Amino acid sequence: MNARIEIIQGDITQQDVEAIVNAANTTLLGGGGVDGAIHRAAGPELLDECRSLRGCATGAAKITRGYRLTAQWVIHTVGPVWQGGDHDEDALLAGCYHQCFSLAESHGIATIAFPSISTGAYRFPVERAARIALSETRRFLKTNRTLRKVVFVCFNAMTYDCYQRFAAEAEKPVNSEQ
Ligand code: AR6
Numbered sequence: 001m002n003a004r005i006e007i008i009q010g011d012i013t014q015q016d017v018e019a020i021v022n023a024a025n026t027t028l029l030g031g032g033g034v035d036g037a038i039h040r041a042a043g044p045e046l047l048d049e050c051r052s053l054r055g056c057a058t059g060a061a062k063i064t065r066g067y068r069l070t071a072q073w074v075i076h077t078v079g080p081v082w083q084g085g086d087h088d089e090d091a092l093l094a095g096c097y098h099q100c101f102s103l104a105e106s107h108g109i110a111t112i113a114f115p116s117i118s119t120g121a122y123r124f125p126v127e128r129a130a131r132i133a134l135s136e137t138r139r140f141l142k143t144n145r146t147l148r149k150v151v152f153v154c155f156n157a158m159t160y161d162c163y164q165r166f167a168a169e170a171e172k173p174v175n176s177e178q
Contacts, residue, residue, distance in 0.1 A: 001167045004141055005134070005150050009160040012153040013041035017111040019073035020066070021100050023118065026055050026078050028062065034115040034155070043068040050076070059095035063103045073109060075100045079118030082125070090132060093118055097136035105146050113151040116159050130162040 012020050012034060022038045025031050028050040030039045039046055049064045053076075056062050061077035077100050080092035096117050104112050114133065118124035137150050154160035 002138060002141060004148060005137060005152070005167065007152045007154065007160065007163045007167055009154050009157065011037065011155070012113050012115050013037050013069060015113040015151060015153060016070050017113045017149070017151060018071060019063075019075055019104055019107075019109045019112045020069065020071040021061075021112065021114045021117070022074050022076045023115050023120070023122075024056065024076040024078055026058060028053050028056050028076055031121075033120045038069070038074060041069055042066060042074065046074065059092035059099070061096060061099035061103055063107060071113070073107065075103050075112070077117060079122055079124065082118065082123040085128075089118075089124060090128070093124065093129060093132050094136050097133060098140070101136075101140045101144070101147070105144060108146065110147060111149040111151070112147065113153050115153055115155065116163075119159065126159055126162045127166070130159075130166045134163070134166050 023034050030047060045067045053062050056078050058078045058080055061075050063073055063075050066072050066074050077096040079096050080089040082089055116129060119126045119129045152163050154163055
């Protein structure tokens with residue numbers, strides 16, 4: 001596996017990284033799942049800053065401070081709601097990863113943790129999402145030299161297994177984009 005990619009099972013709010021990614025909604029005003037957990041752990045100042053951002057489009061990302069989190073930054077991205085696969089869901093999810101990496105690069109962030117965006121309340125199939133997450137990450141890391149570590153924080157064993165499987169598969173030459 002790429003030495004800069006880690007896959008773990010755990011809670012993203014507890015990660016000791018410079019930035020964590022939030023799977024938010026277009027309002028950026030909080031919600032359930034990982035979004036709720038991040039807002040609870042960061043404290044009310046996070047919501048105050050989010051209000052000033054005036055929302056975020058699906059497939060895009062915006063950055064705030066991390067407040068009471070160990071992470072200095074939170075990158076909020078809005079994944080697509082799964083609608084069967086023919087509503088541009090793959091490209092929108094890839095866009096989330098791409099924009100998060102762009103923000104990380106422009107802010108000099110060296111370590112970042114992602115949840116499995118869109119695969120909870122938004123029902124994107126986990127296997128398909130894991131494949132997109134890992135391929136976008138590998139693509140970005142090929143040219144980027146500022147990111148030292150990308151951690152995928154899987155909340156449950158099924159998600160963890162999917163990420164592990166596709167990370168191993170991505171190393172096979174037949175699937176290589178090189
Ligand atoms: N750490 C890491 N992963 C987590 C955590 C956590 N603390 N909590 C949940 N997950 P979801 P979505 C996993 O529903 O599908 C929110 O209400 C979860 O098991 O959080 O993008 C927003 O406000 C799943 O694997 O995000 C939006 O309205 C993954 O995080 C909507 O949900 C994503 O699940 C976004 O839906």
